[in-house]
Amino acid sequence: xxxxxxxxxxxxxxxxxxxxxxxxxxxxxxxxxxxxxxxxxxxxxxxxxxxxxxxxxxxxxxxxxxxxxxxxxxxxxxxxxxxxxxxxxxxxxxxxxxxxxxxxxxxxxxxxxxxxxxxxxxxxxxxxxxxxxxxxxxxxxxxxxxxxxxxxxx
Numbered sequence: 642x643x644x645x646x647x648x649x650x651x652x653x654x655x656x657x658x659x660x661x662x663x664x665x666x667x668x669x670x671x672x673x674x675x676x677x678x679x680x681x682x683x684x685x686x687x688x689x690x691x692x693x694x695x696x697x698x699x700x701x702x703x704x705x706x707x708x709x710x711x712x713x714x715x716x717x718x719x720x721x722x723x724x725x726x727x728x729x730x731x732x733x734x735x736x737x738x739x740x741x742x743x744x745x746x747x748x749x750x751x752x753x754x755x756x757x758x759x760x761x762x763x764x765x766x767x768x769x770x771x772x773x774x775x776x777x778x779x780x781x782x783x784x785x786x787x788x789x790x791x792x793x794x795x
Contacts, residue, residue: 657776665767666761669757674696674698675768676693679695681694689760721747728742
């Protein structure tokens with residue numbers, strides 16, 4: 642059985658060696674470079690560095706966009722909702738206890754998970770050669786930029 646990869650051209654020869662997706666996501670979840678696992682991924686809370694300070698891997702190509710917040714909401718919701726329901730069923734506290742417990746806990750969990758989920762998403766994109774992480778794609782012009790319009794202005 643032949644194993645194929647998303648970066649396989651029609652002739653069946655790999656353009657690039659396959660990257661371990663799980664390892665890249667684990668490194669990302671530790672907020673480290675998906676390539677070397679050593680350099681820091683972020684320069685600020687959610688600002689991805691342009692390149693790794695250890696191995697020099699360019700990281701500015703990521704397009705995490707809205708995926709990390711959606712995944713974070715999914716994770717935090719699956720933690721908070723069961724705890725909230727169990728608390729209501731077995732303890733039945735007054736509503737103010739729910740308010741002062743679950744809102745701050747939701748915010749804290751969101752701040753904890755969001756950078757880790759974003760970094761894992763960047764690691765996943767890197768492992769799959771998505772967007773600019775594919776060296777062959779870097780040579781192509783950006784389809785979102787109207788290059789004729791830019792040439793007219795100069």
